[in-house]
Amino acid sequence: MTIPFFGKSIFVPSDIIAAWILSIVLGAILFIYVMNKRKWPLIWEYMRTTNHRKIGTMYILFGVIFFLRAGTDALLIRLQLAQPHAAFWVFQQEKYNELFTTHGTMMIFFVAMPLLIGLMNVAVPLQIGARDLAFPFLNAVSFWLFLAGAILFNMSFFFNSAPNAGWTGYAPLSTDTFTPSVGNDYFVFSLQVSGLGTIFTAINMIVTIVRHRAPGMRLTRMPLFSWATLITSFLILIAFSVLSMGLYLLMFDRMFGTGFFSGDTGNPVYWQHLFWIFGHPEVYILALPAFGIFSDIISTFSKKRIFGYPAMVLSIILIGFLGFMVWAHHMFTVGLGPMANTFFAITTMLIAVPTGIKVFNWLFTMRGGVVKITTPMLFALGFIPTFVMGGVTGVMLSVAAANFQYHDTHFVVAHFHYTIIGSTILGIFAGIYFWYPKVTGKVLDEKLGKWHFWLFIIGFHLTFLPMHVTGLQGMPRRVYTYQWGDDLFALNLTSTIGAFLMGSSMLFVGWNLYKTHKHGKKVGNDPWDGRTLEWTVQSPSQENTFEPMPIVKEMDPFWYAKVSGEKLRTTNNTRPAPISVNTILPFCIAFSLSIMSLGMIYTWYLLAVLGGASAFLLFIVRSLTDERKAYDLKEGHSNE
Amino acid sequence: MKNILIRIRLLVFACLLTGCDISVLDPQSKTADNQAFLISFSFALMMIVLIIVFLLMTRFVWKYRETEHNKNTIPKDIKGNKKLELTWTILPILLLTVLAVPTIAVTYNQSATTPKATTQDDAIHIDVTAQQFFWTFTYGNGKESTNELVIPENKSIVFHLKSTDVIHSFWIPSLGGKTDVLPEKELVYKIDNPKKGTYDGKCAEFCGVNHTKMRFTARVVSEETYQKWLTK
Amino acid sequence: MNEQAALFKDKQLGFLIYLFVESVMFATLFATYIIFTPAPSSPRPIDVFEAKSVILSSVFLLSSSGTLIFAEKGLNVRESKQNLTGLGITLLLGLIFLGLEIHEFYKYVQEGNGLTVNVFMSAFYVLVGLHAAHVTFGSGWMILLLIQYKTMKQSYQLYTEKQRIFQYYWHFVDVIWVFIIILVYLPYLL
Ligand code: HEA
Ligand code: HEA
Numbered sequence A: 001m002t003i004p005f006f007g008k009s010i011f012v013p014s015d016i017i018a019a020w021i022l023s024i025v026l027g028a029i030l031f032i033y034v035m036n037k038r039k040w041p042l043i044w045e046y047m048r049t050t051n052h053r054k055i056g057t058m059y060i061l062f063g064v065i066f067f068l069r070a071g072t073d074a075l076l077i078r079l080q081l082a083q084p085h086a087a088f089w090v091f092q093q094e095k096y097n098e099l100f101t102t103h104g105t106m107m108i109f110f111v112a113m114p115l116l117i118g119l120m121n122v123a124v125p126l127q128i129g130a131r132d133l134a135f136p137f138l139n140a141v142s143f144w145l146f147l148a149g150a151i152l153f154n155m156s157f158f159f160n161s162a163p164n165a166g167w168t169g170y171a172p173l174s175t176d177t178f179t180p181s182v183g184n185d186y187f188v189f190s191l192q193v194s195g196l197g198t199i200f201t202a203i204n205m206i207v208t209i210v211r212h213r214a215p216g217m218r219l220t221r222m223p224l225f226s227w228a229t230l231i232t233s234f235l236i237l238i239a240f241s242v243l244s245m246g247l248y249l250l251m252f253d254r255m256f257g258t259g260f261f262s263g264d265t266g267n268p269v270y271w272q273h274l275f276w277i278f279g280h281p282e283v284y285i286l287a288l289p290a291f292g293i294f295s296d297i298i299s300t301f302s303k304k305r306i307f308g309y310p311a312m313v314l315s316i317i318l319i320g321f322l323g324f325m326v327w328a329h330h331m332f333t334v335g336l337g338p339m340a341n342t343f344f345a346i347t348t349m350l351i352a353v354p355t356g357i358k359v360f361n362w363l364f365t366m367r368g369g370v371v372k373i374t375t376p377m378l379f380a381l382g383f384i385p386t387f388v389m390g391g392v393t394g395v396m397l398s399v400a401a402a403n404f405q406y407h408d409t410h411f412v413v414a415h416f417h418y419t420i421i422g423s424t425i426l427g428i429f430a431g432i433y434f435w436y437p438k439v440t441g442k443v444l445d446e447k448l449g450k451w452h453f454w455l456f457i458i459g460f461h462l463t464f465l466p467m468h469v470t471g472l473q474g475m476p477r478r479v480y481t482y483q484w485g486d487d488l489f490a491l492n493l494t495s496t497i498g499a500f501l502m503g504s505s506m507l508f509v510g511w512n513l514y515k516t517h518k519h520g521k522k523v524g525n526d527p528w529d530g531r532t533l534e535w536t537v538q539s540p541s542q543e544n545t546f547e548p549m550p551i552v553k554e555m556d557p558f559w560y561a562k563v564s565g566e567k568l569r570t571t572n573n574t575r576p577a578p579i580s581v582n583t584i585l586p587f588c589i590a591f592s593l594s595i596m597s598l599g600m601i602y603t604w605y606l607l608a609v610l611g612g613a614s615a616f617l618l619f620i621v622r623s624l625t626d627e628r629k630a631y632d633l634k635e636g637h638s639n640e
Numbered sequence B: 001m002k003n004i005l006i007r008i009r010l011l012v013f014a015c016l017l018t019g020c021d022i023s024v025l026d027p028q029s030k031t032a033d034n035q036a037f038l039i040s041f042s043f044a045l046m047m048i049v050l051i052i053v054f055l056l057m058t059r060f061v062w063k064y065r066e067t068e069h070n071k072n073t074i075p076k077d078i079k080g081n082k083k084l085e086l087t088w089t090i091l092p093i094l095l096l097t098v099l100a101v102p103t104i105a106v107t108y109n110q111s112a113t114t115p116k117a118t119t120q121d122d123a124i125h126i127d128v129t130a131q132q133f134f135w136t137f138t139y140g141n142g143k144e145s146t147n148e149l150v151i152p153e154n155k156s157i158v159f160h161l162k163s164t165d166v167i168h169s170f171w172i173p174s175l176g177g178k179t180d181v182l183p184e185k186e187l188v189y190k191i192d193n194p195k196k197g198t199y200d201g202k203c204a205e206f207c208g209v210n211h212t213k214m215r216f217t218a219r220v221v222s223e224e225t226y227q228k229w230l231t232k
Numbered sequence C: 001m002n003e004q005a006a007l008f009k010d011k012q013l014g015f016l017i018y019l020f021v022e023s024v025m026f027a028t029l030f031a032t033y034i035i036f037t038p039a040p041s042s043p044r045p046i047d048v049f050e051a052k053s054v055i056l057s058s059v060f061l062l063s064s065s066g067t068l069i070f071a072e073k074g075l076n077v078r079e080s081k082q083n084l085t086g087l088g089i090t091l092l093l094g095l096i097f098l099g100l101e102i103h104e105f106y107k108y109v110q111e112g113n114g115l116t117v118n119v120f121m122s123a124f125y126v127l128v129g130l131h132a133a134h135v136t137f138g139s140g141w142m143i144l145l146l147i148q149y150k151t152m153k154q155s156y157q158l159y160t161e162k163q164r165i166f167q168y169y170w171h172f173v174d175v176i177w178v179f180i181i182i183l184v185y186l187p188y189l190l
């Protein structure tokens, strides 16, 4: 469709018009709802909050919204691939390229990451007996940076310039020579902004876990989700720093005429190294927290402590460590030579060992226990076979010479959906069902939860199992169609049907939320017969948790206290809690940075300078209005 | 559920074994044959792992599920078991060693290299130039063809791969795995002893708008036909 | 006091981790520089670098770490004059360093060796430029500290913490400079 615009007429594809209309309608509905229900104070409160539970809730809320968006992309992908020579709506050629790029990028950075970080925010402080994250203000900054990045990324689509070089942004395709539109600039800046937020979160988590544990909560007694969070945070520190610099160099290539990654002056393969030094640890950043969630859930619903706790901790550390030595298994076909190929093949295979230790420990946690199949547990039980299937195809992929065949085919697509959805997405669902009472005070409906699970898991296998075969059949990834002669029709159609089953399962989530909100009853502090400290505090957790502070004497302290019929001992003599405040500054900082990014993307440098300057100004304001000032005064440390 | 999964998986496995026209598993050259062997071999090893995990899981979930009877019992506190844990550390290592040996052997043999490293004389050398979005093949006598590759059967064919713009990837599923085609850096990939036939070739690295359409046909013909074709 | 110390320890640990992040970032850029230098086309590093300007700017930046330690001593014993002069001189040295850097960059560009002439120059500018940006940021930070010290609208303890954190930053930036000398300039000046 062409639209007149200041005397010019510009072409706007119909999907974008549809998206505009849809979001305006949804926006209007939302606005009217907020008006009628007088929710402005609530929104204002959340915009200024620094409380870990509230920030965690916002992470989860937006993560789910972006999941629907990226999932809609997936459905469009599947519709376009449903049959040979399909021409579904506009999604061919460049549009298809934009589709899988946004799908992949959003799912990884704006769905999986924030949902995991949201759960960490909600659960980790409560699990270890901290009253909040170490730096509540910084935590708010992290959140708003994530949201700013995500919104920036989404904007690109609404202005018909979505990124189109794949979530991996391989150079030289991603340089301005071959993709001159602003799409990939959006990619660079939105990842840069949200990545910064992720790094801050990692710092925050590490300091919280290292310094804010309850008395007696030794590292050797810490719940495994907290352990996973700790190790994941270390991975983030390194991985996201490298990504940040990769994007920094790509920005110079795209905007300032340097040639780091171009074919003739620089080295395109160097981008791949930088990207995968980030990218491979990233997949464990996604997997490890999920492992942690499952460890806690499986142990809770087997009524047994986790089997082989030291080995579980050790294997998290080992996976994290090995995760930095395998990146080139994504690059077996770029000609690094036989030596490098074998080296990376072997290191990659080694990761199966610690992962296997975890799998068997989970299984043996159930052995001899009393396995209660609640919705979170159901997700955990679905995770084990699903993830192991994804894991073993990973090992098959690591066989370098065989990888020459698998690489860049739908076999790889199958592998990583099995691992990511199998661990991360199932883990997130499990975690949301599990900790929902800590956020809202109500337990989600079990029956609808089970519907969600079964539809999702059946749809999942239906979607991705056939892709192993289509891949071996010769279907490359990132192609928008195939031919009748390729013999791919039946399997692809199956995939498409499966994807819609998965989509329909999400409707049950919506129904469940609605139903629980309307009819659900408040539950007590401990609806699941939990084992760890988070189940000792109120549901939803209040702002001043752990007063008085429990004293921990062993692993799973709450459980053993319950078993022996005693109360947890407590103390009032604790270290000072982090200082929470209400402030709009974090929101403003993130807003300034997105203005700056927009200025850069469209090379309106004046705007960029304005945004940057305002961010600096806000830093200064922050420094001058430090919450410690008021705190110090209150505590009687006047200006001696 | 678990049982169904196993069954589905077995079905796929059976399908893979009988070939059911899956191009990668129906190799038409020695190179692809080695790769197909690795695929089947690793798949078989992985099936062992899968079956063990599925069996254990089915058993534990079934045997220890919550019933009216055990609802209120508190299970015995078990911290771990050194012997068991050692078992599932060592067995996987053994399994992986078994997998690593053929992996290393074939990988050493087949990895793409830089031009200097290849010194086989009786091989046929073909220059492959990838460009958005088509393939050009240049033969020893200077003959060029576009999107159609013709090679003689039962020879060693050495491809000299080069791109003029972005990264592409050269792939003929039936004849052997892929190798990336990089700008400004020549890579060399060898395919041994192809069998007669006509096969699909594809660009396997996302390279822009018409990546999907960047396909070619590879015809493997007899020596005489090849020579005739060359001089035509 | 204990309370404040605990809160300060949090901040300290957090900031040190942040510096670790920065060092990974700089390490990446050092790797980039090493990979791309020398570039296939001219200019080569020897054609560009000049020992004189490197030595000069190093003298200023590295000595600023010393003056900052001097300031800290003053801070500890509440000698406000010592602290102020220390900080002031550090700021001055930092600004002179910046001036020299800008001059150096300007000269290179004048000689036709701008950001885009080849990958070696590009890698040089993105690395050394990022370092210079850090010095700029640090200078602004110092000005802010000086103002806060002068007005002192907070507890002395809190101010001390702020200056401590700044010191970590400044010393870190200096250490990066040492690495720049060793990895960027020295191999091509010797
Ligand atoms: C959560 C995410 C996640 C996880 C956990 C993994 C885990 C693994 N991955 Fe995967 N991978 C991805 C996400 C993930 N991956 C993504 C997103 C890509 C593609 C990116 C792109 O190109 O767009 C990818 C791509 C990818 C490739 C490159 C494919 C290609 O492009 O050619 C390879 C190759 O080696 C690989 C290997 C592995 C291995 C060996 C593991 C191992 O960690 C798996 C270990 C687990 C098990 C093995 C199962 C349990 C173990 C036992 C029960 C013990 C006994 C087992 C044995 C002895 C084998 N992955
Ligand atoms: C967290 C990671 C994640 C997740 C969860 C998913 C989930 C899904 N993915 Fe994706 N995928 C990736 C990460 C992920 N993916 C990545 C990294 C790539 C590579 C990209 C690249 O090549 O660059 C990829 C690529 C990819 C491809 C390959 C494209 C190609 O190479 O040509 C396909 C094809 O089928 C696919 C399908 C799906 C499907 C069907 C789902 C389903 O599970 C989705 C299920 C969810 C829903 C269906 C949402 C429900 C929505 C509704 C019910 C609608 C409601 C609507 C409104 C309210 C508006 N994905």
Ligand code: CUA
Residues within 6 Å of the ligand: B130, B132, B133, B167, B168, B169, B203, B204, B205, B206, B207, B208, B211, B212, B214
């Ligand atoms: Cu060429 Cu894809």
Ligand SMILES: [Cu+2]
Residues within 6 Å of the ligand: A279, A280, A283, A326, A327, A329, A330
């Ligand atoms: Cu990987």
